[in-house]
Structures are given as C-alpha cells and as structure tokens.
Amino acid sequence: MTAVVASPSIERGGFNPRTIGMIEALLIPVGALVASAVLFSVFLLFLGKSPVTFFGLIWTGGFGSAFSIQNTLQRSAPLILTGLAFAIPARIGLTLIGAEGALVLGGFSAAAVAIPLVSGGWTPVIGLPIMALSAMAVGAMWIGLAGWLRHYRGVNETISSLLLSYIAIAIMNFFVEGALRDPASANKPSTMPIGDAYRVGSMPGTSVHWGLAAGVLLSVLLYILMSRTTFGFAARMTGGNVRAAQAQGLPVGMLVVTCCAIAGACAGLAGFFEVAAIHGQANASLVAGYGFTGILVAFLARQNPLAIIPVAILFGALQAAGGLVQRRMGMPDATVLVLQGMIFVVLLVSETFYGRIPFLQPKREGGR
Amino acid sequence: MNLAAPSPAAALPLRAPSLATAGMTKIFGPLVALDDVSIEVESGSFHALLGENGAGKSTLVKCIMGFYNADRGAVLLDGLEAEVRSPRDARALGIGMVYQQFTLVPCLTAAENLVISRADAAAIIDWKTEMPRLEAFMDRMPFRVRLNELVSSLSAGEKQKLEILKLLYLEQRFLILDEPTSVLTPGEADEVLGLLGEMARRGEVTVLMISHKFREVKAFCDSFTVLRRGRLTGSGDAQAASVEEMSRMMIGDTEIRERAERRKHNDTRTVLDLAGLCAVDGEGRPVINAVNLKVRAGEIVGIAGVSGNGQSALVEVLAGQKPLTDGAIFIHDKPFEPKRGDFDRFKVFGLPEEPLKNATVPRMSVAENIAFRSYDKPPIASLGWWLSPGPMRRKAEKLIERYRVKTTSPDSPIEALSGGNVQRAVLARELSGDVDVLIVANPCFGLDFASVAEIRSQIMEQRNRGAAVLLVSEDLDEILELSDRVAVMSGGTISYVSPIEDTDRNTIGQHMAGH
Numbered sequence: 001m002t003a004v005v006a007s008p009s010i011e012r013g014g015f016n017p018r019t020i021g022m023i024e025a026l027l028i029p030v031g032a033l034v035a036s037a038v039l040f041s042v043f044l045l046f047l048g049k050s051p052v053t054f055f056g057l058i059w060t061g062g063f064g065s066a067f068s069i070q071n072t073l074q075r076s077a078p079l080i081l082t083g084l085a086f087a088i089p090a091r092i093g094l095t096l097i098g099a100e101g102a103l104v105l106g107g108f109s110a111a112a113v114a115i116p117l118v119s120g121g122w123t124p125v126i127g128l129p130i131m132a133l134s135a136m137a138v139g140a141m142w143i144g145l146a147g148w149l150r151h152y153r154g155v156n157e158t159i160s161s162l163l164l165s166y167i168a169i170a171i172m173n174f175f176v177e178g179a180l181r182d183p184a185s186a187n188k189p190s191t192m193p194i195g196d197a198y199r200v201g202s203m204p205g206t207s208v209h210w211g212l213a214a215g216v217l218l219s220v221l222l223y224i225l226m227s228r229t230t231f232g233f234a235a236r237m238t239g240g241n242v243r244a245a246q247a248q249g250l251p252v253g254m255l256v257v258t259c260c261a262i263a264g265a266c267a268g269l270a271g272f273f274e275v276a277a278i279h280g281q282a283n284a285s286l287v288a289g290y291g292f293t294g295i296l297v298a299f300l301a302r303q304n305p306l307a308i309i310p311v312a313i314l315f316g317a318l319q320a321a322g323g324l325v326q327r328r329m330g331m332p333d334a335t336v337l338v339l340q341g342m343i344f345v346v347l348l349v350s351e352t353f354y355g356r357i358p359f360l361q362p363k364r365e366g367g368r
Numbered sequence: 369m370n371l372a373a374p375s376p377a378a379a380l381p382l383r384a385p386s387l388a389t390a391g392m393t394k395i396f397g398p399l400v401a402l403d404d405v406s407i408e409v410e411s412g413s414f415h416a417l418l419g420e421n422g423a424g425k426s427t428l429v430k431c432i433m434g435f436y437n438a439d440r441g442a443v444l445l446d447g448l449e450a451e452v453r454s455p456r457d458a459r460a461l462g463i464g465m466v467y468q469q470f471t472l473v474p475c476l477t478a479a480e481n482l483v484i485s486r487a488d489a490a491a492i493i494d495w496k497t498e499m500p501r502l503e504a505f506m507d508r509m510p511f512r513v514r515l516n517e518l519v520s521s522l523s524a525g526e527k528q529k530l531e532i533l534k535l536l537y538l539e540q541r542f543l544i545l546d547e548p549t550s551v552l553t554p555g556e557a558d559e560v561l562g563l564l565g566e567m568a569r570r571g572e573v574t575v576l577m578i579s580h581k582f583r584e585v586k587a588f589c590d591s592f593t594v595l596r597r598g599r600l601t602g603s604g605d606a607q608a609a610s611v612e613e614m615s616r617m618m619i620g621d622t623e624i625r626e627r628a629e630r631r632k633h634n635d636t637r638t639v640l641d642l643a644g645l646c647a648v649d650g651e652g653r654p655v656i657n658a659v660n661l662k663v664r665a666g667e668i669v670g671i672a673g674v675s676g677n678g679q680s681a682l683v684e685v686l687a688g689q690k691p692l693t694d695g696a697i698f699i700h701d702k703p704f705e706p707k708r709g710d711f712d713r714f715k716v717f718g719l720p721e722e723p724l725k726n727a728t729v730p731r732m733s734v735a736e737n738i739a740f741r742s743y744d745k746p747p748i749a750s751l752g753w754w755l756s757p758g759p760m761r762r763k764a765e766k767l768i769e770r771y772r773v774k775t776t777s778p779d780s781p782i783e784a785l786s787g788g789n790v791q792r793a794v795l796a797r798e799l800s801g802d803v804d805v806l807i808v809a810n811p812c813f814g815l816d817f818a819s820v821a822e823i824r825s826q827i828m829e830q831r832n833r834g835a836a837v838l839l840v841s842e843d844l845d846e847i848l849e850l851s852d853r854v855a856v857m858s859g860g861t862i863s864y865v866s867p868i869e870d871t872d873r874n875t876i877g878q879h880m881a882g883h
Binding site for chain 2: 016017018228229230231232233234236237240241243244245246247248249250251
C-alpha cells in the first residue's frame, strides 16, 4: 500500500517477529497434539474404552520405568534419523517421503557388506565403519536420485521417492530371498547374521544402542549446517524461492541433490543401526514403517533438526507403549497407528493457523 | 432440446445507466481501505477513476461488483438503491467488468467464448442458430472480432475488444475497465478507448475506467474522480482540469525526491555486449531469437515492447533463470556466465520485475533478504562457510536506514512489507555497492508515485556513476524518461534501436506493433 516516504525506518513495538515465530512454532504443534488427543478420546469412548486408562498406559509404557524409558529411546533413534531425512529436503522445498526405502536399502547394504568382512576375519573396528559408510552412501544415492530427477528432469519428487521406496524393498527381498539368503533362515529369509562381534553395543550404563547418540549428534550438526553456514543459507534461499536463488547465481541443482543426499545418508544410517544393533541381519523386519513415522516427526518438529529429538522421543514412547495397550486394554496393535494418523491429520489442519493467531499479529502500518 | 435463449443483445439501444456510490466504506482489519466514498458516474459518460496504487480504486470497484460487501454505503443505479451482494447480482443489473488480465479461454474460438459466457448457456449448443445471431450481434457493434478465430491466436488488442464485446453481448451497459490498456500498444489502446468513447457519447454504454495514465484520461474521458488513501480527494470535468491538478489530488502534499540529473560523460566503452542470444520456452518454441545489443558505460538502454515479445525471457537469460540455446554474453569483452562468481567478478546487479516473486524469499527476514549478495563474503561469512548473524543484522540495519525501508524490524519476514518497501530493500541490496552492469525490469510496476520517482532517480544515479544499465519496461513513459537509447523488442528480437533524441512515442509505438 501507499508507502510514506521519509518516515522512521524501524518501528519498535508489539512482539518481535522472531519471538512471534517461536511462540507459534510451539503453540500450534502442542495445540494440535492436544486436539488429536481429544479426538482420539472420543474414538476410545466410542469403542467403550477409557481414555484415562489409555493415556495412563502410554505414560507407563513410554516413560514409566527405567526399562520403558530405554525402550522408548531405542525406538526413537531411527525416528530421529528418518525425521532428519524428511526435514532437510523440506528446507530446500522438497517433499520427499522415501526415507523408508533408503533405510531398508542402507540396512541391507550394511548386512551385505558385512558378509565378506565377517568371513574375511576383519576386525569390527574397521568393519563397522565400512558398513555404516556403505549404508549412508547407498541411502544418499537413493534419495539423491529422487532429487536429481526432480531438478534435472522435472519428476515430482514425492511420487518418485515413494515409488523408489517400493523398489528398494523389492531389491532387498530379491537378494534376501535369493543370492544372499542364509540357508539357516528357514521361515524368515534373511542375510547371514553379522555375529555378536559385529554387533553395535549399548551406550555405557544403558541398554540403548549408539544409534541414539548418532541421531542426536547429527541433529545438532545439521541444525548448525542449516542455520549457521552459507550452505544452509543458500539451501533456505532455494527452498523459499527458487527463482530468486537462480537470480543470485546459486548452483540450485547441486544444492538440491546435496540436501537429498544428506537426507538419504541419515535414513541409510538408521538402517545400519537397525541391522547392526537390533536385528543382526537384514530381513523383512527392516520394513517397520520408521521411514513414514519420520515424516510425522519432522512435521511436528516444524522441520527443525533440534526439535526432531524430543518429538522422536514422543513417538518412540507411543510405539513402545503399543504392546502394553494391546495386552491391558485388549485393543489391537494398530490402535497406536490410529492415533498417529489422527495426529497427522490434525497437524496438517493446524498448518493453516500460522500467522493467523489474532493476539500475535503485529500492527501493520496501513499496509495490505 | 430447446436451446433458445432470450436473444442476447437483441436490443442495443437499451439506455446506458448512471451509477453512484453513497458513503461507501470498507474496512479490512486495521486498514480503512475505503472511507465514505461517494462518486457519481452519469449516464453515457466516460469516467476515469484515478489514484495511486493502494488508493482504494480496486476496492471501490470490487464493492460495486459485489466481490466485497461494503461495511457501509450503497450503490445507486439510475438513482435507485441496488443490492449487489455478489458478482452475479452485478451481472443481473447490467454491471460488467474488464479485468487487467484476460478472462477468455484461449483454446476456444471467439464465438465459443461469447456463447459460454452466457449464464443460461445450454448444455448442448446449437451452432446453426447461434452463429447467425452472433453475426447479427457483431453487425450492430462498432468493432468486430473474427468469430471463428481461436482466442490464443488473437492479438492483445483483439482480445481486449473481445472482452468488451463479451460484456455488451451479456447486455451489460455499465462497464468497469481496470487499467484496460496495460497490455496494449499505444495504437491499440487509442483505438479501443476511442471506440468506447464514441459508444458512450451515443448513450449506449457508461464507462468507469481505472487508469494511471493522464494522457488517456485527457484524450478520452469526460469526467473523473480521484481517490487517495481510501478517501475521495477530488472529481470534476476531465477536459477542464489540468494534469497538474489531477496529479496533486492523487499524491497530495507528499514531498517527491528530486530526480537525479542526467549527467554527460565521455566514457563510451562498451560494457555489456549481447551477441546473438537465443532461448526457448518450456515447449521448445523460440522466445528470443538472435538478440544483439551493446550497452556502454554510463548509458541506459531502454527496451520497449508489448508484453510477451521476449523481454521477460531476455531478463531471465541475463539473470541465469533461463539457459541460452545459442549466443554469448560479454562484459568488458570477456565471456560472462550468469553464475554467482561472475555476478561478483563483473559487478552485475539486477532489479527484476515483481521483486517479491523474483528477487526475494518472502518468508525469510528483511535482514536475510538484504544479505543475499553478501552472505558468503566477509564480514558476514568467515572461512567461506561460517555465517555470523551479527554483521548481517548490522549491515541490514544500516541499509534499512539509508534506503528508508519501512519495516517493524529487520527480523520481519519481507512478505509483510508493502510493495514499495520490498523494492527499496532490493534496491538497498543491489545498489549499495559498486555497480558495473545493472539489469532492470519493470522496476516501478505497481508502485506509488513517490516510490516511482525515488527508484527512477536511483537508476539514474547508477548511470551517472558509470554503470551500463539495461532497462526493460512495459511503461513507455518510463523508457522515454530514463533512456539514452531506446531498443524495441518485437517477436523475440530487437527490431529497432535509436538514440532517444532521434525518436518519439509514435515511431516507437509503430515498431512495438511490429511495423
């Protein structure tokens, strides 16, 4: 609107926009969680179950004892990594939902690389990093491919990454049920076990594997990368307005593919820990939905790598408590999935509230 | 199936209505967009609605058309209060509007566009009876459009005529035109407005035209109303009032910054050299074709042209948003690639059109947007990759002050700023350093008077300091005011180049139209 010339440049007053942003980023997701809890309570009442008992059990199963806390953290480790796998490309404007595939393929390639390492008698000090790096490299290539297709061929990245996930699972099945099948795995086709020596152990004093530490460390590193480096700044420019980024001469293609590769490496690393710390081999158990729950985690965390940590723990708790709910309330395992689904829908609706909470709006100076 | 419709436009001599608004008030949140505005448009008049951007013109016509419901006030049609709650009501009352953008369906013919626009269009159209009716309708009209031609193959002028014909076909006798000539060549504009003026004089239509251009108002309109900041600031006889009076009503007593002087200098080296540039659009059709142009130091070369003749593609090529298929760009005789390194090395800067869309990231803060050129250089970046928000913010605060960007805080998202302030923030970023080459596209589009003067003088200052300036503009007045040389772009290539002193509006207009 009409701009008044020669007026004071910076007007103080009202909330600082950065504070408003922070309040919103906290208030809206928490509000969405509360709203979905209320909705889910209605669902439970409809089934004749007590919401109080349900949320009590979630608390007990997730945080009630030292055991349940460790169980929660164990499950949150891959969620942190798959959450990052969604959040980093989201910063550059891509909606990639292929973390599941990168996780599966990463885990599989770690298990596959382990076969010659184990039989060759290599020490785990060398072998484990090789496994981890190969998992990250394969994941990076997998999601990087979706990013490359997006930028250079105009292929919708959401669809391509989803389809690539199915291809990834099929590739794993192809080898696990064929060339790389351990003959001893009769009922559940699997690769050769990596053996106890190659197992990633627990962090000292806990029963939680090192994947949690890796996830937390990566969250912090990627937070710094995205908010405090020129790379992150360029990525945010590209994500916010690709035309402006081009006009500033930024190498948009390189930025897009790199962000996707980082995402794939995170998911691949999650797959590595699933194999090396939990299952000990690659099989269909890798397809556990961590990649898809990671999308939800990233959404609730507003794509902020640091916020992903507590959110992942929350969802880890939900999953950890699933069994308890099943046993005590006689409800199917999928109950937790219903809750997750509700959270997701409410969360998507809540996106519309950004910038619309009346008491947080700055007074505009006669502008449109 | 009976498809007969009450034959449209059977009776052209329906009298043109008069229209008035009484105390129209519209409030959006904290903003009073319209404050007690009463205008009067007499039957059969050609009335101009003047005002700067954001003065409330669009809000007023949207209230008349029923897009908005006014908080207070009424619309009087032929003296009687008319209830217009939706555009459908307006249509039933015979009030029609031509928008800035075309609302025709490009892949249909003119005849098809007319028939489907009817509210009672049948599910199955009986062309055997429709065509003669359309022909008969056309015969009564002062201007024609080829009925069987696809709209996509019509020129902009023909499309605009078809838009107007569509309203007449729908029996709408009160026409609201929103800057109807912005997409036309001067010749086309004069023709369309001239014909409308004749129709108004014969009492067939009443026209209310939103305009920025005093030349058109003086040439075609008989009365006018001026709005400023949502208030009525004047009205009267368009022929009796002088341009000075009207512009004073529009801008009020705002001080306008003095225009920078055009200074002579002797540096005549060629700085920017475009050699045979070619590029294609998404479908592989050529959009620019062998563009050759040289821009010297301390010179503004203005590129005029009707929009859609390759100017925006040319700017995109220079900004690195569109790849070249052939040709090369040289700066100081060295090859230039539109990459970040070369932008810095050759000191190339740009003010693209629609800055919010092309030059900023709307959700990033004002400070971050101002740092787009400097975030990867000291003092903001150390070691080439570590970003320090402190220096970024301090630099932004300094530039916000110097360029008088009006914002609540450097941390506000830039999308919260008004258009003029977004453009000022972009100016601050692009012009605060040492500029050798400046590429400017429609820098003042959609801005108010005061901002326009300020931005033009900034561009002139860069020229005086020795920058080679390429100015692409759809506003011929802007080109005539700023340029040292004029080039005309038509059909994707430069069809005419001339020093400003050897040419005039008419010659340029003829080349714009492709003659």
